[in-house]
Amino acid sequence: MRGANPIRVIIVGFGVVGRGVARSMLMERERMLSTGMDLRLVGIADLWGCMVDEGGLDIAELCSLDGVLARKTSIDKNMSSYDLIEKADYDILVETTPTNKDTGEPGLGHIKAALKGGKHVVTSNKGPIVLAYGELSKLAEENNVRLCYEATVGGAMPIINLAREALAGNTIISVKGIFNGTCNYILTRMVDTKLPYEHALSEAQELGYAEADPTYDVEGYDTASKLVIIANTIFGMNSKLSDVEVMGITRVTPEAIKLAGDSGYSIKLIGEVSRDGSLSVAPRMVPKNHQLNVHGTLNAALIETDLAGEITVTGKGAGSIEAASAIMGDIASIWIELYKT
Amino acid sequence: MRGANPIRVIIVGFGVVGRGVARSMLMERERMLSTGMDLRLVGIADLWGCMVDEGGLDIAELCSLDGVLARKTSIDKNMSSYDLIEKADYDILVETTPTNKDTGEPGLGHIKAALKGGKHVVTSNKGPIVLAYGELSKLAEENNVRLCYEATVGGAMPIINLAREALAGNTIISVKGIFNGTCNYILTRMVDTKLPYEHALSEAQELGYAEADPTYDVEGYDTASKLVIIANTIFGMNSKLSDVEVMGITRVTPEAIKLAGDSGYSIKLIGEVSRDGSLSVAPRMVPKNHQLNVHGTLNAALIETDLAGEITVTGKGAGSIEAASAIMGDIASIWIELYKT
Numbered sequence: 225m226r227g228a229n230p231i232r233v234i235i236v237g238f239g240v241v242g243r244g245v246a247r248s249m250l251m252e253r254e255r256m257l258s259t260g261m262d263l264r265l266v267g268i269a270d271l272w273g274c275m276v277d278e279g280g281l282d283i284a285e286l287c288s289l290d291g292v293l294a295r296k297t298s299i300d301k302n303m304s305s306y307d308l309i310e311k312a313d314y315d316i317l318v319e320t321t322p323t324n325k326d327t328g329e330p331g332l333g334h335i336k337a338a339l340k341g342g343k344h345v346v347t348s349n350k351g352p353i354v355l356a357y358g359e360l361s362k363l364a365e366e367n368n369v370r371l372c373y374e375a376t377v378g379g380a381m382p383i384i385n386l387a388r389e390a391l392a393g394n395t396i397i398s399v400k401g402i403f404n405g406t407c408n409y410i411l412t413r414m415v416d417t418k419l420p421y422e423h424a425l426s427e428a429q430e431l432g433y434a435e436a437d438p439t440y441d442v443e444g445y446d447t448a449s450k451l452v453i454i455a456n457t458i459f460g461m462n463s464k465l466s467d468v469e470v471m472g473i474t475r476v477t478p479e480a481i482k483l484a485g486d487s488g489y490s491i492k493l494i495g496e497v498s499r500d501g502s503l504s505v506a507p508r509m510v511p512k513n514h515q516l517n518v519h520g521t522l523n524a525a526l527i528e529t530d531l532a533g534e535i536t537v538t539g540k541g542a543g544s545i546e547a548a549s550a551i552m553g554d555i556a557s558i559w560i561e562l563y564k565t
Numbered sequence: 566m567r568g569a570n571p572i573r574v575i576i577v578g579f580g581v582v583g584r585g586v587a588r589s590m591l592m593e594r595e596r597m598l599s600t601g602m603d604l605r606l607v608g609i610a611d612l613w614g615c616m617v618d619e620g621g622l623d624i625a626e627l628c629s630l631d632g633v634l635a636r637k638t639s640i641d642k643n644m645s646s647y648d649l650i651e652k653a654d655y656d657i658l659v660e661t662t663p664t665n666k667d668t669g670e671p672g673l674g675h676i677k678a679a680l681k682g683g684k685h686v687v688t689s690n691k692g693p694i695v696l697a698y699g700e701l702s703k704l705a706e707e708n709n710v711r712l713c714y715e716a717t718v719g720g721a722m723p724i725i726n727l728a729r730e731a732l733a734g735n736t737i738i739s740v741k742g743i744f745n746g747t748c749n750y751i752l753t754r755m756v757d758t759k760l761p762y763e764h765a766l767s768e769a770q771e772l773g774y775a776e777a778d779p780t781y782d783v784e785g786y787d788t789a790s791k792l793v794i795i796a797n798t799i800f801g802m803n804s805k806l807s808d809v810e811v812m813g814i815t816r817v818t819p820e821a822i823k824l825a826g827d828s829g830y831s832i833k834l835i836g837e838v839s840r841d842g843s844l845s846v847a848p849r850m851v852p853k854n855h856q857l858n859v860h861g862t863l864n865a866a867l868i869e870t871d872l873a874g875e876i877t878v879t880g881k882g883a884g885s886i887e888a889a890s891a892i893m894g895d896i897a898s899i900w901i902e903l904y905k906t
Contacts, residue, residue, distance in 0.1 A: 251736070252734060252736060380872070382731035389897075392893075395596050531886050531887065532721035535723065535879070536877075553732060557730060557731075557733060
């Protein structure tokens, strides 16, 4: 009866997403227990060190630290993330360090170490999945563990698990959609205010929807990364970022938006990947009554299948607790598949 | 290595849905085999008798019969559906007989017999799930088998598996949406043509989107049945059809539709179930740019959750191959959970 035992989780990268996962474990604890799922947070690691408690860390206390883990006297400053990943006693590594799109580190190393040690991995870190999905999925298979990454695409919008589980009876022909909340917010505000791109970008930056250096989002590279993940994981391709034709939203003008609007269309940054291997990101015209025509920071995906026809799903694309939702879903799916009795 | 063995399926009720499932098994065979899933159709039953072949029936030949199974010389007219369900050697019963909303039969008896015999069950038949979900899920649990019913709600739209699997990390607060394609088609056409309900209904009947006696759909009972299934399966309630406040679309006038339209709304038949136990079906105003504002025979569901916020999903609500999509997804999920190695 493995299901009766706690599922022991460690979180590496205790920033906004990692703390969101911890908070979610607390929020969902009672409901999950009622289904037989006993999640226990037994370790965390961030830049300042690690905390370990095999009996379970006090999440309420951890979250009250407001991220300043270093202040906590019980932190072990001499213990590295690798010490935790390689030596602690746990079942699932939740890897939530920030994405590095060039090297994938430190996430890539963390994930490899956990998989090699026979631990399941759930991550929100796009870098390792974009750069090394083939290698990582092979490592997971060899070690008979699961590698889950729903949070890397579309935040709370469950696109990966939807395609792989709920639509597992279908052949998926293409996936297209809005995968970047920053761009969608900017384009939505350009429609609302009739003002130019730069104005909407400034507003998005003030509200925290865009980074100080917005290049990665607005030039389409973030969307391209998510397409590579979809291509490699749902379609089994072996794509790289350089395989994606990318055009961002920086040259979309108020005039173009007005012209499209007058004809019943919105301009949206659409990423699309087809079974035939083509990957593209570009501003495209979407009919106003189309399911992909979602606004603000929402993401949307349209999955074209042979049996079900077109299935669309929409949800919040970003945010700490939304990423945590995807991570919690992955943890639950590992539990349902491997531990539930 | 159970995964290396074929998963043996029988289909009971070889009408449009049952034949759709058989056709889908043929369409998806190559792709499924490449993932290690070897589905084999070893028996079918309909009103005229049964066909059994432990080596696997010839699906291409079966489907070419155009449903007139009785013509086939190899049919066993003396073998009943229960003979097949109780005596054949198989893993999964696919139960696709028509819904009887008063007794649930013959589906209810079929499903009980299979569960008692330790077989997994996948069904598109709303009757047994509406009337006896508690009893059936208990039987499934006692016999350590799975009972799946994605096809009973929303056709190809994966609402049950989405809520139970992809959103398993969330507490679901409410589910509301459009769960009846007939009503949605009629309301859509009333907007397009500005003509009264009766006119749109006649058109829907001519196109096969509405039954000769449309009462079950247009008075909201079909939507209510689906709400009961969502309430009992996603929220763990113990609801009956009589617990649902139901108002259909027969009294929606062109004037009401015009008034709503002028204010930026569509009128849609919305079913809603909340965690607090309230269940209702009624025509409601939906903002035109809202994700639930889908048209024609499409279904849509909005799932309100604590972590992910609002997730919406849309898809085709009816049709032989769309129901088959849901059934194939359920079969795949049983395989992933129990047989995949």
